[in-house]
Amino acid sequence: xxxxxxxxxxSLVALSALLVLSLSAHAQTDPLPSWNDxxxxxxxxEFVQTTTTQGSPQFVPPAERIATFDQDGTLWVEQPMYSQxxxxxxxxxxxxxxxxxxxxxxxxxxxxxxxxxxxAKLPLPELEKIxxxxxxxxxxxxxxxxxxxxxxxxxxxxxxxxxxxxTYQPMQEVLKYLRxxxxxxxxxxxxxxxxxxxxxxxxxGIPPEQVVGSAGGTKYGYGKDGKPFLTKEPKxxxxxxxxxxxxxxxxxxxxxxxxxFGNSTGDRQxxxxxxxxxxxxxxxxxxxxxxxxxxxxxxxxxxxxTKVGTFTQVLYDEAKKKGWTVIxxxxxxxxxxxxx
Amino acid sequence: xxxxxxxxxxSLVALSALLVLSLSAHAQTDPLPSWNDxxxxxxxxEFVQTTTTQGSPQFVPPAERIATFDQDGTLWVEQPMYSQxxxxxxxxxxxxxxxxxxxxxxxxxxxxxxxxxxxAKLPLPELEKIxxxxxxxxxxxxxxxxxxxxxxxxxxxxxxxxxxxxTYQPMQEVLKYLRxxxxxxxxxxxxxxxxxxxxxxxxxGIPPEQVVGSAGGTKYGYGKDGKPFLTKEPKxxxxxxxxxxxxxxxxxxxxxxxxxFGNSTGDRQxxxxxxxxxxxxxxxxxxxxxxxxxxxxxxxxxxxxTKVGTFTQVLYDEAKKKGWTVIxxxxxxxxxxxxx
Numbered sequence: 001x002x003x004x005x006x007x008x009x010x011s012l013v014a015l016s017a018l019l020v021l022s023l024s025a026h027a028q029t030d031p032l033p034s035w036n037d038x039x040x041x042x043x044x045x046e047f048v049q050t051t052t053t054q055g056s057p058q059f060v061p062p063a064e065r066i067a068t069f070d071q072d073g074t075l076w077v078e079q080p081m082y083s084q085x086x087x088x089x090x091x092x093x094x095x096x097x098x099x100x101x102x103x104x105x106x107x108x109x110x111x112x113x114x115x116x117x118x119x120a121k122l123p124l125p126e127l128e129k130i131x132x133x134x135x136x137x138x139x140x141x142x143x144x145x146x147x148x149x150x151x152x153x154x155x156x157x158x159x160x161x162x163x164x165x166x167t168y169q170p171m172q173e174v175l176k177y178l179r180x181x182x183x184x185x186x187x188x189x190x191x192x193x194x195x196x197x198x199x200x201x202x203x204x205g206i207p208p209e210q211v212v213g214s215a216g217g218t219k220y221g222y223g224k225d226g227k228p229f230l231t232k233e234p235k236x237x238x239x240x241x242x243x244x245x246x247x248x249x250x251x252x253x254x255x256x257x258x259x260x261f262g263n264s265t266g267d268r269q270x271x272x273x274x275x276x277x278x279x280x281x282x283x284x285x286x287x288x289x290x291x292x293x294x295x296x297x298x299x300x301x302x303x304x305x306t307k308v309g310t311f312t313q314v315l316y317d318e319a320k321k322k323g324w325t326v327i328x329x330x331x332x333x334x335x336x337x338x339x340x
Numbered sequence: 341x342x343x344x345x346x347x348x349x350x351s352l353v354a355l356s357a358l359l360v361l362s363l364s365a366h367a368q369t370d371p372l373p374s375w376n377d378x379x380x381x382x383x384x385x386e387f388v389q390t391t392t393t394q395g396s397p398q399f400v401p402p403a404e405r406i407a408t409f410d411q412d413g414t415l416w417v418e419q420p421m422y423s424q425x426x427x428x429x430x431x432x433x434x435x436x437x438x439x440x441x442x443x444x445x446x447x448x449x450x451x452x453x454x455x456x457x458x459x460a461k462l463p464l465p466e467l468e469k470i471x472x473x474x475x476x477x478x479x480x481x482x483x484x485x486x487x488x489x490x491x492x493x494x495x496x497x498x499x500x501x502x503x504x505x506x507t508y509q510p511m512q513e514v515l516k517y518l519r520x521x522x523x524x525x526x527x528x529x530x531x532x533x534x535x536x537x538x539x540x541x542x543x544x545g546i547p548p549e550q551v552v553g554s555a556g557g558t559k560y561g562y563g564k565d566g567k568p569f570l571t572k573e574p575k576x577x578x579x580x581x582x583x584x585x586x587x588x589x590x591x592x593x594x595x596x597x598x599x600x601f602g603n604s605t606g607d608r609q610x611x612x613x614x615x616x617x618x619x620x621x622x623x624x625x626x627x628x629x630x631x632x633x634x635x636x637x638x639x640x641x642x643x644x645x646t647k648v649g650t651f652t653q654v655l656y657d658e659a660k661k662k663g664w665t666v667i668x669x670x671x672x673x674x675x676x677x678x679x680x
Binding site for chain 1: 403406480524533534537541547548549551555557558559560567568570577578583586587590591592593594595609612613616
């Protein structure tokens with residue numbers, strides 16, 4: 001009987017040991033398989049461990065775990081043009097069909113020619129007219145439906161794939177890794193808040209209420225049937241770029257992030273503001289230095305400013321000085337896209 | 341052996357039955373113990389059951405479960421004056437100490453007399469000067485610290501308790517009941533967003549990022565030490581009242597609520613907008629008809645508009661017509677406060 005009991009006890013110990021082993025094997029599964037070992041990956045893993053391990057001097061209570069991500073150039077491709085700008089240009093023919101008088105008026109006339117070089121040369125105030133005409137003046141539900149329909153058909157010219165497939169796989173892993181460790185992940189984009197909210201949940205697992213972006217006002221009114229609806233107005237409430245990013249974070253979230261990710265000068269203040277908080281803070285900049293697998297621009301291309309995503313040498317130097325970690329797409333990422 | 345097996349089987353059946361009984365007893369624990377049985381309680385329970393039971397034709401996916409609550413007069417006492425107005429008046433002496441020249445200038449001069457009747461008669465533009473002087477012009481962290489310090493000391497005159505104890509226990513139960521069933525609960529207040537965010541988590545279990553309120557802009561800048569900080573600006577970005585409530589919900593949440601709770605004309609559009617969505621939607625109005633345990637005003641007091649919380653007869657009639665449920669504090673609530 002004693003021998004039997006001891007046998008049972010031994011089996012239980014073995015079983016427990018097995019269980020512990022399998023649990024820790026699970027815990028040790030690489031959460032960032034698309035990342036090469038290096039300072040960037042190390043910075044992310046160390047940040048998560050130090051802020052989420054009970055008893056760590058830099059432990060962050062779950063309620064305060066906020067991480068913010070720029071979108072264009074940080075979570076998905078922004079070259080040769082922001083997807084939302086492509087959307088606005090693509091909407092022009094339908095717009096002119098509804099209001100034929102626009103066909104003879106600039107900037108719509110130029111857009112209709114389809115001459116990309118001429119379109120690229122349109123001055124900013126003219127481009128703004130296109131944004132106002134295609135992003136405002138309709139009920140919010142109609143806008144969402146139009147974006148959804150466009151996303152289902154539109155394709156990037158280089159990869160011949162829907163824009164929503166051009167997200168960076170390594171960043172998708174960071175989003176998931178942070179969420180698995182109790183972080184609320186937010187998009188904080190200079191792009192249109194209403195535009196990004198249409199696909200954020202399906203594309204990034206980020207619900208609309210966790211998308212902060214440049215936002216226009218809406219106007220509450222009633223239809224002929226007496227039903228209330230909201231119309232998108234050409235009135236800018238939040239320009240979520242540069243200083244607008246920390247301002248937008250305060251307005252929409254009300255807490256300072258513990259981690260922030262960007263790729264251009266428009267993200268500078270968000271990284272700065274994040275890093276200026278106490279305790280462990282993570283600030284990271286994606287450097288586009290992989291002309292082969294994606295694009296090379298900014299410091300990777302002789303420091304010149306590019307039309308979009310102006311990650312300049314100045315920003316690069318600031319990153320080094322302020323302890324932000326630069327992510328080299330070429331060196332730090334095993335793969336760029338999920339479909340590779 | 342067969343008899344033994346059958347015995348084991350019987351015991352297992354008995355055990356399962358016990359387990360089922362205890363589980364269903366648990367499930368049947370009243371989630372709203374401070375509510376009397378009646379149409380209001382029934383409406384809440386039926387709404388939760390129909391929107392959260394798998395297979396129900398009105399099932400709402402967890403991600404879309406949004407419930408919005410007005411604060412003043414809906415979650416806590418708003419009479420005789422909004423707590424935030426009391427806060428602003430209470431701040432005036434400290435303000436004048438820092439800027440002694442204000443002592444001779446209206447409206448500060450009147451506020452310093454402490455004559456409540458005279459203060460109550462200040463015209464709105466004068467009152468606004470007090471709000472601007474006490475709510476803006478300082479770093480956001482300083483503002484939060486000042487509100488926190490005030491909340492720790494300030495007491496309501498009637499109950500001699502901190503304002504944060506004057507929340508309605510039945511509404512606290514609704515908040516918890518909805519959250520337990522996968523709803524994200526939001527405050528959507530005409531009051532200051534930054535003010536309410538200071539105590540929302542501790543008082544209601546609602547984190548700052550789920551507080552939508554009237555919001556001013558902030559300005560990003562740098563201190564002498566080079567550290568960045570945000571300053572509260574006297575610039576209104578969102579007047580979260582009336583039509584501003586659905587507009588604010590679109591800006592800050594981006595989804596239409598399935599349930600909304602209010603108590604005054606300032607909540608009309610939020611309830612209307614909520615109810616205009618498809619499927620099961622819950623719209624409720626708290627009627628202050630309990631002069632003994634709290635206050636009676638609005639339709640309960642000869643239909644007159646009151647200075648705050650204008651729940652008029654017009655709104656009351658609209659509620660009946662549009663299928664909003666009126667909550668009678670007198671009849672529907674067993675207790676008003678947790679401390680009773």
